[in-house]
């Protein structure tokens with residue numbers, strides 16, 4: 046096992062009933078790496094995410110975060126160990142201000158570690174931390190607005206801010222640019238690049254422009270198996286990948 050690996054999947058398997066959806070996945074993601082998982086619809090990408098975050102127990106194999114086996118841990122425990130996943134926009138409280146949304150997620154992330162009175166004395170720290178996150182996600186000017194009035198791309202940015210709020214160093218994003226225009230996509234890609242600086246990123250994304258622009262390495266998942274892992278140019282050139290998936294996806298882009 047490499048000491049630098051942030052996340053390690055070892056012979057990971059998941060069946061639903063008799064159907065095996067994840068069929069023996071081995072993958073090592075280095076600390077500081079930006080890794081994209083791509084593959085056709087139904088390949089098992091979301092299932093793989095749910096295994097990593099502890100939402101589903103694996104049928105076989107292991108997930109390690111910074112070397113530690115996650116078997117039997119609940120999602121919130123894994124979260125406290127530094128792994129955070131973006132949820133969909135429904136995770137945002139639309140009537141609460143943008144600032145309060147970030148502040149609440151900070152409170153949630155730290156809440157169990159501070160008593161109430163400690164928390165009061167820490168509230169200035171919290172405000173500062175929330176403002177620092179708003180700055181990072183370019184929403185300082187929207188601070189007092191109800192989150193529900195933000196544009197779609199801004200809501201996704203807020204969502205990313207909430208994901209970062211607990212100080213996680215391994216960030217998982219599920220289709221961060223889904224449903225966005227070209228300019229919104231560019232905006233979010235820049236933002237993701239910025240906020241994941243010195244962190245580990247694992248994302249599922251269908252937009253090949255985003256994947257090739259952002260990822261240091263790519264894994265291609267087909268029917269629950271990784272058929273290729275490598276740098277973008279290696280994956281693009283891999284005949285197995287072209288046959289299974291990428292050829293068709295790239296053609297569809299033109």
Ligand SMILES: Nc1ncnc2c1ncn2[C@@H]1O[C@H](COP(=O)(O)OP(=O)(O)OP(=O)(O)O)[C@@H](O)[C@H]1O
Nearest residue numbers: 061062066084085086087088089090091092093249
């Ligand atoms: N809880 C579940 N129970 C039974 N089958 C499931 C469950 N979750 C997913 N599946 C099945 O697992 C397969 C893989 O689904 P999954 O959502 O992981 O694929 P995906 O690669 O994320 O697809 P997409 O790109 O369309 O989001 C599908 O055939 C799906 O029906």
